[in-house]
Amino acid sequence: MTSHLLWITPLVPFAAALLMLLVRSRRALAAMDVAISLAVLALTVAIARQVQVHGAVSALGVFRADGLAVVFLLLVGLLSVAVSVATVGWMRHEVGRGQMREDRLHWYFALVHAFVATMLVTVLSDNLGILWIAMEGTTITSALLVGFHGDKHGLEAAWKYIIVTTIGISFGLFGTVLIYGAAAHAQGGVLTGAMNWSSISAIAHRLDPGIIRIGFIFVIVGYGTKAGLAPVHMWLPDAHSQAPTPVSALLSGALIKCALFAIIRFHSIALQACGPEFSSGLLLAFGLVSVVVATPFIIVQHDLKRLLGYHSVEHVGIIALGLGFGGPLGTYGALLHVVNHGVTKALVFLVAGDGIGRYGTRDMRRMKGFLGLAPIAGTLLLMGAFSLAGTPPFSIFVSELIVVRAGIAGGRFVPVAIFLAMVVIIFAGLIHHVGQMAFGSAGEGAERGREALTPLLAMFLLAAVMVLLGLWIPVRLDEVLSAATGVAGG
Amino acid sequence: MDAIIAQVSRTLAQAVLLVAAGPLVTGIVQKGKARLQCRAGASVWQPYRDLLKLLRKGTVQSDTASPFFRAVPVLVLAATVTAAALVPVLWTPGGGDLPFGDAILLVALLALARFLLAVGALDAGGAFGGMGASREMTVGLLVEPALMLSVFSVAVTGGTTELGLLAARREALALSWTAPDLLALFAMLILTLAETGRIPVDNPDTHLELTMLHEGMLLEHSGPGLACIVLATHVKQLVILSLVAALFLPLGLAQGWGAAGLGLALGAFALKVLALSGFLVLVESSYAKLRFFRVPQFLGLGFVCAFLALALRVL
Amino acid sequence: MRRVAVWVGHLSIGVAAVLVAIFALGFLTGSAPAAHLDLPRLFPFAAMSLSVDGLSAFFLLVISLVTAAAAMYAPSYLGAHAHAPGVQTLALAAFVVCMALVCCAGDLVTFLLAWECMTLSSWVLVVSDTRNEENARAGLLYMVVAHAGTAALLVSFLVLAERGGGLDFPALRAAAAGLDPSTRTAVFLLALAGFGAKAGVVPLHVWLPKAHPAAPSHASALMSGVMLKVALYGIFRFAFDLLAVPGGPLPASWGWTVLLLGTASAVIGVLLALQQHDLKRLLAFHSVENVGIILIGAGVAMLLGGGRGPAALATLALAAALLHTLNHAAFKGLLFLGAGSVLARTGVRNMEELGGLARRMPWTAWLFFLGAVAISALPPLNGFVSEWMTFQALILGATRLGASGLLAGVAASMLALTGGLAAACFAKAFGVTFLGRPRTAHAEHATESPAPMIAGMLLLAVACVALGLLPGWAMRLLDRPTAELLGGAGASAAVTARGPMILAAGDATAGVGATAISVTAVAALFALLAALAWALRGWPRRAPRRLAPTWTCGMTPSARFDYTGTGFAKPLRLIFAALYRPRREILKETGPSPYVIRRLSYQGEVVDLAETVLYARVKHWIASAAHEIRSYSTGRIHGYIAFVLVTLVVCLLLFARA
């Protein structure tokens, strides 16, 4: 069933990006930014409804949206709307403080929309080559965004980001080549659409396990670097802490998930090709290492954004653990965690950005009395922190519960024990840092300005989704997730 | 219904008996001590005269005291006399429909009396009241576990902590003493010294502020209030002696209500109390008062004996 | 406007509590079957439901009793002492609702959600004074220990859920039936750790004395009086219901673990409480002690239950534990509200700065005194009744347990020691705070609390006196829980066989040996004799009463002469020095000659061993390990690239071969 929405959706933000290069006034740019994001969200919802009605839809032989893609599409759409709404108020504040130069605003908005466009192509692409090209596109656009402030730390972060992720992605490309070779060999050299994931996964059980194993290792190390799996995660805290706040929210919320999307695609192939133990075992190993490695850095961290960066590493680890535990339960929990973490991390980054704007410093030890300074943002920060740490009324607890249940169902008690121990230690570290920030009385240096409306609006939107998913998984979302589990579970 | 009335009247009668006999026992002990120290000593009825004198005198009360101070003497006397009603003296109190005479309830009532006394002492607001209260409570809480252990070691044989049933059951054994009984008795005797505030633990005769435990708490009371508390002290001493007698020498408890039976029981009770007060006199005359922070070791000895008694009984 | 909102909020909480109490009473005394209510399917993987049986109804009663009192008490307390009263009212409402939900949760997901929301809402109450950083640290420790407990619970629940297939309690029950002994013990120990962390059992109690005093007093009353009980509900639910061995006794090791933990908690809790000067910290430590006493009762019930000992004794032990739960909720709530009213009127929690309040706050003083007598397990009141039943269970049980009966005997003597220590502690607390001369201006100008606060305290005081004088009727409330958990006849059959006025432990007919007391009769006798003594004192004629200064060796008496709390507890500090490890420093400023002391300052400190040995060391170890690992991450990009390369090569070597 072909649907032209598939190639229109990424085209809209890309065209908008080019258009924005010509516009100069901040107000117009902000308006366009919000309008385009709303359009993207509408398109993604339309695609989601189409997929639900007709099953997988494809277009131009290169794009394809199935159950799995829909989950990531909705996440990217939702986050781009939230971020663009928040950018309106944030940008006015930043320009006022001189952090952002008026003349380079159009570059900023253009790059953000190009970044969103490349993410959409990544998620929508059926052809694994196109997926790689779009992934490389996201790296380039986001590298420029990370280094947008132009200060020493920003450029250093951008350099590390682009070098390490480009190496990672080139490993991913080599893995794709190997898997493509195996697919071509299995079809006796016939070239009909061998690059498409749908055709490869159709013949996956006939592929030669030896080369798929090497290919998958290249893919998981490659795209794992992009996703921030430990021990190849080190660029992530640098990049996420130096990028402007809305970009950090998009990086942590959406980009990491697209890399995981690619890993899930190859995971479903490897599952059929070399049996469930191999790829699940690798994912489990990487997931556990990520959670363990992130813990010490979270406990003794002083920089707020680096703390959130390391927290992203931990949550990517949890998603990998979910996939590693496998079975319909584990995969369902991992996918739910993708959505939950995307929403929560974006919220906490926006609130952190607001806090850093007020205190003018990133060092948590000097950011005291945030609740007294900005009561609404302070409460949201506490809610976000508790959600990240996995306390029940919020969404992340539900997905962690499912992942742990899958772990115990799979009889893997040691990983579960290690995972829970690390989660408790991270809980202590995170709540300690955030508690220090929220309570006490604010120093005189802090800016007591009124809390801007639009960032609050975006934060309320994200907080609402976070609390809603914590207490109730709507039937429609459940269907989407189950469909995705079917596709990913293999 | 009339059985209950009869039982209550009997209990009240026993309480009156103990209240009357209380000061007499103290008089006998003082007389015994005086005789051992080769001096004549006051007459045996002296405590009664002191009480009457106090009752007639006026009250001098501290200006900072609150209503508690006035309520404490009354409540202390009431608690102690209620405890007196529970101890099997001439007959087993728990016989009728209403069960009286449980050991734990008895110990708890004495603890209530001690608690009220301590609170009263703190109310007057001087240093001595506080010091007396603090030391009395400390000694009290060290005595209680050992007391409980020795009562349990006896209770384990009878399968109940009701003194009446215990006494009846042990009477059937008729003086067949085993090692646990001896150890438990020895522990109880040590604890009796502490509970009644006798020499090794506390000196009842002194008024030197720094050394007195029990007396320290009475410092601020005067007139009828002081009379109530002194009477309560006498009754408490008799209650404890009769508790020891009931647990370890249960002979001569009257079965029926015939005059002969009661007379015999009264005689047996008098003998038992005399023997125990003789023990008190001997200890008071031959030992010196321990330094306060050596008292825990002394009571520790009692605790270990009670523990051994229970261990031998159970194992 | 905000005051009206606060009043309405608390009024609605109070009304709801009364309704729940009526429902619980009706349910406990009636014979309606276990009520079951299916909640809408919030989560696709779990059917959420609520089910109320005897045990949950009893705990609902406990919750509603203290909540009603706290709801009456709170508005006027918040008025004088509030930080964001609106938020506190909401948090209090959420806290109470979550506690009720935990007790009637019918399945795993509802239980865990309600459990953590209870923790979160009580955390909001603890840190409600946002400017005070001490509260934030207390709140943090509280959350971390609670979260670790929940993690343990999660694993134990899910291990059961896996075997049973479903997530609701009947499925868990079925799964537990088929469990092999070692897994069953592992699951029980995990659940015990999880619930113990929340109930404040000794090694995991460190958060309790820090968190409870930080909350506003009515919230502390709820947290100490009720939240600990909800954790104990969990232990009862797991030990007697979910993991019950069908038709056989529970493993002996469980009973002994719970008994020893209970004894340790009781003794260490009260010993540490003795050395506290902060009124609310003292009460919080006492919660640890009373949880210990309840666990002793539960331990004996687990040992004697299921046919290993006589059924009547097991029922007695369980009835003792449950009754003490209700009693503790009543008098601990009363004491915390009393301490709160002192804090509200004087703004000071430290005993050493109070004194002489009895004359200025008569109502609070008398009610606090009543609570003190109750908690010290002294006869006329309810503390004594449940402790007496626990004693009987221990002693009569000891005869049944053969050689290990000695351990039960020692536990009984430790219980007696705890009773004594509690009496000493509250003599100090009541005496130093309310009696003697006011030591500071705060105490000097204190006035009586407003009527609603007194009303709240009065409700709990009446509950204490009623439970103390008429325990027979309370036994009827315990019928259903004890019958459901241990099978056999309910509590009233075992304990009030000889009529409601008499408490009989064990039954003479079955040759088990029996002790009986009639607390009501003894109380009546006590009242009669008190009247007689009062008459005796006033009999000859109205003796003239003269006021004179207290005797202080002739010097003019001042507040400095009064005995301080530290002084009162000094003998015990020396006797139990091994546990306290007391540390003190005395600075002397001497005048011209060394014998003329111009200024003397004393600074003493008692250490909570569990905190220093266990927590400080673990925290230090984790922090140093973290610093160690963090030092490895140099900022150099070559390190980053090298890691990518090494990871790839290692994976290829390890995983590539077939």
Next chain:
Amino acid sequence: MSVELATRLIDILGGLLLFTMLLILAAGQLFRAIYAVAAQAVFLGIAGAVLAAATGNVDLWIIAGITIVAKAVLLPWLLMVVVNRVHISREIESVMPASLTLILAAGIVVLAFHLNASLGPVRQAITGNALPVGVTLILIGVLVMASRRKALVQMVGLFASENGIFFTAMAVSQGMPLIIEIGVILDVVLGALVMGILVLRVRSSVDTDIADLEDLRG
């Protein structure tokens, strides 16, 4: 062009590629490294031509042409522009002792060929030794990036490892679809452009080599 001849030619070209890789590893001067990468790109183009002749797939001709234009001419020119603008010392300092990098390179070659041996019949899908050579080029390229201090040398290492990928990609049965190859090359060029901009901006603002910045840590 018969298949055996093509396979032998590919093996020879594979050997030459490995040789150029060792040149980069041993290069002391920046210019030598850049010329080595250019040479590597030329050999890659020739391999593309050989495969195009062997399989008769027209797309491979186009790909070979684009590879030579983009990789052999455009990228080295870009690097030279950056080097002249940046006027830093042309020396290549190393983070690890030189002997260690050579031992590691040898280890990588052994690993690659061992992996290739463990593969089953699927080896025929990739003509000749393209697979092990590709793996070797990638890993040594990354090794160069990890061991050399300067940013520019890291860019050279990156292009070398991407050449390895291309060599294997072209050798896969009929080669990758055209648009994919063009897209990949376009991305590589764009990436190089952005890296060049970053290096120049740091050089102008802070005047230290971007690879030496190490403030973001812990």
